[in-house]
Amino acid sequence: MQCTPGRPPNAYADAVDADTLDQAVAAIRSRGYYSAFPESPSPRVYGPDAAAEGQRAFEAWEGRAFPVSVPGADGAVATEKSPFGIPLGVRYPQVGAGGLDDLLTAARAGMARWRDAGPDTRVEVTLEILQRLHGRVFELANAVMATTGQAFVMAFQAGGTHALDRALEAVAFAHTEMTRHPATMVWERPAKGDPVRVEKTFTVVPRGVAVVIGCTTFPTWNSYPGLFASLVTGNPVVVKPHPRAVLPLAITVQTCQEVLAERGFDPHLVTLAAEAEDAGLAKDLATRPEVRIVDFTGSGEFGGWLESHATQALVHTEKSGVNPVVIDSTGSFRGLTANLAFTLSLYSGQMCTTSQNIYVPAGGIETDEGHKSFADVGAGLAAAVDKLLADEARAVELLGAIVNDDVLGRVERAADLGEMVLESRSLDHPTHPDAVVRTPAIVAVDAGGPGDPGDRPYARECFGPVTFLVRTADTSESLDLVRRLGHERGAMTAAVYSTSEPVLDAAREVALDVGVALSENLTGGVYVNQSAAFSDYHGTGANPAANAAYVDAAYVTGRFRIVQSRRPAPA
Amino acid sequence: MQCTPGRPPNAYADAVDADTLDQAVAAIRSRGYYSAFPESPSPRVYGPDAAAEGQRAFEAWEGRAFPVSVPGADGAVATEKSPFGIPLGVRYPQVGAGGLDDLLTAARAGMARWRDAGPDTRVEVTLEILQRLHGRVFELANAVMATTGQAFVMAFQAGGTHALDRALEAVAFAHTEMTRHPATMVWERPAKGDPVRVEKTFTVVPRGVAVVIGCTTFPTWNSYPGLFASLVTGNPVVVKPHPRAVLPLAITVQTCQEVLAERGFDPHLVTLAAEAEDAGLAKDLATRPEVRIVDFTGSGEFGGWLESHATQALVHTEKSGVNPVVIDSTGSFRGLTANLAFTLSLYSGQMCTTSQNIYVPAGGIETDEGHKSFADVGAGLAAAVDKLLADEARAVELLGAIVNDDVLGRVERAADLGEMVLESRSLDHPTHPDAVVRTPAIVAVDAGGPGDPGDRPYARECFGPVTFLVRTADTSESLDLVRRLGHERGAMTAAVYSTSEPVLDAAREVALDVGVALSENLTGGVYVNQSAAFSDYHGTGANPAANAAYVDAAYVTGRFRIVQSRRPAPA
Structure with a gap:
């Protein structure tokens, strides 16, 4: 696997660890204010050099072949065009329909080991990924700005810290749902004479390969909840970015691969499926039998197509509406x-x-x-x-x-x-x-x-x-x-x-x-178009604009199954 | 609405109330042994007259027009034939494709009021229905025996008390998921000067009309989880029984209608859609745009058809397998x-x-x-x-x-x-x-x-x-x-x-x-073909035999959505 040299750990903020998870879990219940990733890009928060370093890291990608490992890729594509006119020209491994067998085989290769790691380890590794992404938040912000046309502060927040908060929210929901039952216990039924005792184990098993289909305007914010909800529940994730907004998700996939490999897991649990514009890869991917989860943000037309054609998968769509x-x-x-x-x-x-x-x-x-x-x-x-x-x-x-x-x-x-x-x-x-x-x-x-x-x-x-x-x-x-x-x-x-x-x-x-x-009656500093992670649900799933919400329990519970085994227990 | 005369409340056992719910909620977390409905039909448990009274109540339906209110029905059908040769000939209101507009309009009429009642009231009313059904458990057992060919004790347990336990399990999961967030709270974000305060409400809204498609062999056990999970989360439910096993579900729908009406809700929140054999009503119903949830038990072929054609709905299927x-x-x-x-x-x-x-x-x-x-x-x-x-x-x-x-x-x-x-x-x-x-x-x-x-x-x-x-x-x-x-x-x-x-x-x-x-290594009194409610999941949703399990969180969370409103709160 081709990786960039080691990066320093995130020096910007508190560690993203078990305490963070506890706070996030409390917040999704209380719906009170919470944020784990400071939204101000100020040097007072992130230090005097962070902004410049992040910008340099972003600029260093210009015209380069982006180093991310993608089995089944054939050649490279450079499809981005900045609404700001910022130079990009980054080349990504290109995945065509002919490479999907290799890509999906590679995606599934590490699935059993990732499943067997269990919910707590998967959560820990996923939090490490979020912390590592936070360490690259200025680089991410520049990538989001350049590809989407968001102004810098918005790109930093919506594309960086708020996206990470939504990711953490998904992880918190998933952890809660994956651990609501004991991993193992002894069931005891009263009976004449000795009770009947049975030892039971309950294992969280992934649904299968997940595909995340990104959009141009919010490549990270709209992809992170699905990406991390699927990953933390044990599923391999293929990230299919919009051809106009690849870099933020390429950085994301690269970071996932680095952390997974460091922790001894198969880095191809997260891969990038870049394509030439209008190559139609999303349709091919979403209807493959190995693909059991699809998360989509984009047009109503294609979202509707996915809902009625990718019937082998659990499909989450955020489409369009008239607000x-x-x-x-x-x-x-x-x-x-x-x-x-x-x-x-x-x-x-x-x-x-x-x-x-x-x-x-x-x-x-x-x-x-x-x-x-x-x-x-x-x-x-x-x-x-x-x-x-x-x-x-x-x-x-x-x-x-x-x-x-x-x-x-x-x-x-x-x-x-x-x-x-x-x-x-x-x-x-x-x-x-x-x-x-x-x-x-x-x-x-x-x-x-x-x-x-x-x-x-x-x-x-x-x-x-x-x-x-x-x-x-x-x-x-x-x-x-x-x-x-x-x-x-x-x-x-x-x-x-x-x-x-x-x-x-x-x-x-x-x-x-x-x-x-x-x-x-919003007349102050809260706006109808903004939602606060951990408190406001984004979308409802109850009208044609979206069939799911960020983040409720329904958004995570379908991503895994519980498989039990039972055997007689000694008296 | 045509109803049978008032029945005595369930005198058989403890009340099914908030304590029952608390115990059920604890059991679905611990997965320990629990049952709310005693499985022994013994007179020592249910009293000396219960069995005979229940049998008489069952026999009284022979050859009668079953009194249940079904808007859109046209004529009557008698489709049952007992594997035991027990006389039936019960006539049910017949629903044809032409009556679906009226049926679905009536189903939706009471939805807003049922939604506005809130989770706690819906749970209370649903528990009252379960208690009332428990009061008719011998009648139900005879109906299940006569239609399915189950022997009496099995019909009493699998068709009666165990089905009620699975129903309670679904209610417990639904209550947990509907109340994990506060109904209302004040969110407070730190800011320069005064904090920003916003009052938020979170309302559980139903997905839409639910259709439950029953099977011949387990008309109640396989229908109750979906029926009561949908009802308690606010959805109207149309019960489409198998033409060979109508009576157990007719008794169930009648009981639901009685309790709903007594509590001031629209009895047509639960209706029965009986049809002549091979009339194809399930296909017509399941693909109606008003129908947003389908719960199906039956053949792999029709289950697969539903999964790929009823794409406007959340479809839960239990099909077939090779064990x-x-x-x-x-x-x-x-x-x-x-x-x-x-x-x-x-x-x-x-x-x-x-x-x-x-x-x-x-x-x-x-x-x-x-x-x-x-x-x-x-x-x-x-x-x-x-x-x-x-x-x-x-x-x-x-x-x-x-x-x-x-x-x-x-x-x-x-x-x-x-x-x-x-x-x-x-x-x-x-x-x-x-x-x-x-x-x-x-x-x-x-x-x-x-x-x-x-x-x-x-x-x-x-x-x-x-x-x-x-x-x-x-x-x-x-x-x-x-x-x-x-x-x-x-x-x-x-x-x-x-x-x-x-x-x-x-x-x-x-x-x-x-x-x-x-x-x-089961060599004693626990059998591979039996599962214990509250502890064993029935099915997993992870292989072609079923796309859902009785009962996990995923089985209930998709049946409702959370809709919020927010307004500035006074400082």
Whole structure:
């Protein structure tokens, strides 16, 4: 196996060990605030050299053949193109359909030994991997930034520390579920005379090879829960990155292979399956009989295909949705507009949790600043976005870059969709002149009255920085649209603003019916598009946007089985 | 809603209440011995009148229209035919494909109220249903006996008290998983100045309509875990019984409807979907978009169809397998043969857990009685079966009756399959002259040496009282066949007899690889075909015989989702 030279252990923070696990396990029960990986990239937290060292480590990959061991690979591919124009050209071992036999055989080779290591050892090794990845967090952050277009701090957090927290959350759930029964015990049934005694053992066995299919925008955050939930429960994992965002997952796989090998396990328990764009490897992989788990983030179309075709596997999908905000009334118009402006701007709205449709009654709303007409609400939102993004140097650190031409096309054609409330602007990036940076567009449209909203422009996902301000008859119609589109198209998030408890109750009822997480009256520093690991579930699995959540028990329990043996025990 | 007159509450045993739940929850963690429903039908346990009252209650249904409320039903069907020749002729509301809209609309009508009742109330109501069913346990036992051909005591236990224990086990798992997070809490993130405080609620929401597809042989035992796991987690349940075994589930649905109505919930949260034989209702139901959970027990063919076609639903299947016994050596030849004789005879081997293939080395085995040739082992087994069934009046209480003509045909043609070691005999039933009673047949065959065993007669499920004594080169070949057939055809149980720890270790390794529960050296009163609720998992989900287990966390966690709402909390 080809590996990079040994790295120093993570010197940044506390060790990720059994205490960490205990705290994480407590947090997933209490749902209280917890984080094991400090989210501030400040030198005060990570030391004066960490940022520069991480950047150098990232830059050293440029144009190189990435050293990761992939049986069955044939040749190399370099498929990445940075939305910031950051040079990449990293070459990865290429896996074609013809190499899958070798890849999957290698993946399975170490499975029995990894299973026999038992839950505690697997957890310990997985925590060591997380600690090692934390030691490379600045390198990871640069890789995430370069490939996804996330601005640096966001890449550090969402792509680094928050992703690690979600991974730890998955490990904590898995440990809890793998150890809820004793490994061995003696069962004793009362009987005439001596009781019947039977010694029983209960072994956690893996389901089989797991495939993780990554996305362009959140290669680590959306892949880590599935990757580490599968690995820690004993399954080999083949990581199939999106061709535009390989490096963050290549670094991840490399780290997994290093730690596994150091601990005496087969490094091919985690492998990377890179491919040329549109080579169709995910379909081939996901339907192989050896593959028993698939974790997917991406389009609704392909997610649906996986659900109905990869029937030999347990399939977890996070797809797409139409995220609603219902504005009924507010006690803080300024807070409301500022809060939503941040959500719409962050990473140019390229999050699966970004609000898309803001429903406002045609007659306007009551606020702490008096009555606001529909136009006033639009103007208030537009002004809040303008204010937030007034300083271009700071704006680019919030917006990041547009991830691909599809998103760019949608924002450039936003005027076709309705009446422009806020035009998107192109900004120059002060340090990355090739970066494609756009501010959000807001488009006013009519809800369209009764009847099927399915063919109206706002009724489909419009991924990226285009928000619909939807004019409804009243809040009741707004909620009805949330319900209908939630059931038909799905939603990852929903928000409501109202000073009326009956309206909030009605919104909660709709959210329960749709099965979508609801944020109520957020006017401060908590945003509808953000979720906190260990406390907030990401997705629910209850509507078409996703069939699973990060992280609940259902997300981990299907990844392993319990196999018992029993024999008579001496009296 | 049409209901039977009020019944007395269960006077038989302790109340099924919060204490019961606590004990059940403790048992599923410790895996220690526990039972909430006494398995002895003795008058000392259930009182002097219980048996006669239960029999009268059962007999009163003969030829009647069974009173259960089923929206969408059109006409009635009477499809049952007792293997004992016991008169039935009970008519049930018939559901055709044309009635499914009404049925599913009615099923969903009460869902929000049932959801809003919350986990604790749902558990309480479900425990009340179990207690009420326990109050009808003799009636249920007679219904199970009459429809399945199980002898009375087995019908009382497997069809009554053990089924109720498995139901309680599912409720205990579901309660644990539904309440692992707080219903509401305040999250507090440290921040500059005041902490950020957010009030969060977490609501368990049901997945959708659940369909339970019952089987002929264990209409209650195999249906209760799925039925009550789905109901207690908030889902409406449509029970689709096998046309030959409707009454036990009709009684069950009636009891559910009574308790739900008494507690102010919609009785149509549980309904019965009876159909004419071969009407194909299960396919229509299982693929409806409203149906989000399917629990199935039956053939491998239809189970596989459900797994690949009902992709809109979470599908749990228990199908078929080829259950192996490996005989390598033993310290108690008498114990071995007596133990296996009981397993082969119980309910004429018509259990999904009955051993089918007994692998014995051609050169024989070492035992406490000296060397036994292959023929000696067969003769010993045959003698043990003969001894167990020598008294015909007692034999019929173990054998029960042959459930249908397919099984009868297989046992009558057993001689075509190999060399007869033990002929099946036809017994007269002393009290049911029309009963079809057969003793088990044992057939010796050669393993067949290297190559694919897939087309040999012993390599496919041969459901019923036909056992193959398979002559192998040695124990190594025996284990190899367990592995190969386990992977290809599946197995619900496996057993090994050996005095050698290395052989036992090798058998354990094979069992882990196949993913099948292993029983080692059972020579006393514990049998490979029996599993104890709260301690033994039934099935694993890890091989083709079943994709789920009774009851582990994975069996319940997918039946509900957690939907949260959050709002800023006062400082």
